[in-house]
Amino acid sequence: xxxxxxxxxxxxxxxxxxxxxxxxxxxxxxxxxxxxxxxxxxxxxxxxxxxxxxxxxxxxxxxxxxxxxxxxxxxxxxxxxxxxxxxxxxxxxxxxxxxxxxxxxxxxxxxxxxxxxxxxxxxxxxxxxxxxxxxxxxxxxxxxxxxxxxxxxxxxxxxxxxxxxxxxxxxxxxxxxxxxxxxxxxxxxxxxxxxxxx
Numbered sequence: 720x721x722x723x724x725x726x727x728x729x730x731x732x733x734x735x736x737x738x739x740x741x742x743x744x745x746x747x748x749x750x751x752x753x754x755x756x757x758x759x760x761x762x763x764x765x766x767x768x769x770x771x772x773x774x775x776x777x778x779x780x781x782x783x784x785x786x787x788x789x790x791x792x793x794x795x796x797x798x799x800x801x802x803x804x805x806x807x808x809x810x811x812x813x814x815x816x817x818x819x820x821x822x823x824x825x826x827x828x829x830x831x832x833x834x835x836x837x838x839x840x841x842x843x844x845x846x847x848x849x850x851x852x853x854x855x856x857x858x859x860x861x862x863x864x865x866x867x868x869x870x871x872x873x874x875x876x877x878x879x880x881x882x883x884x885x886x887x888x889x890x891x892x893x894x895x896x897x898x899x900x901x902x903x904x905x906x907x908x909x910x911x912x913x914x915x916x917x
Contacts, residue, residue: 728769735779780812783821842875
């Protein structure tokens with residue numbers, strides 16, 4: 720397969736996105752619970768931006784969106800933040816680094832707007848966690864999802880963040896970088912992925 724092209728998602732891409740998502744769900748169980756309306760699931764909450772990877776025939780083989788997170792009600796303004804969501808790559812297009820390329824596109828968008836990025840990942844998403852950690856994302860916590868797995872069991876989530884640093888700042892202070900380097904690496908052997916980007 721030739722390297723797919725990444726571009727902004729169009730309304731006419733949604734049927735192809737749903738077809739790709741159905742294939743990913745069949746193979747990887749992502750999303751864990753198949754949405755009642757997958758078109759709506761991909762469109763909402765209204766994304767600030769969404770991109771697709773398309774092959775030479777125009778078929779959608781990957782997708783990612785970013786959703787702006789509003790400031791907390793009644794609190795002081797927070798740093799501008801957006802959530803990376805709906806990230807997947809169809810099985811036939813894996814091994815082409817499309818997951819990284821789609822994340823890079825989201826990162827470029829956020830960097831141009833001085834915006835931090837966050838995402839959630841089901842705790843069994845070992846391959847996705849490895850990708851995020853390899854590309855600079857930092858695990859910042861865990862929680863239990865407000866929804867359950869298809870069998871009714873609770874779902875643990877890992878939370879990741881990627882902070883925007885203005886040009887010329889050279890990233891986090893050196894003391895922060897040293898603390899991160901001393902931290903043990905998160906386990907990457909926990910099973911399947913909740914984002915399908917292997």
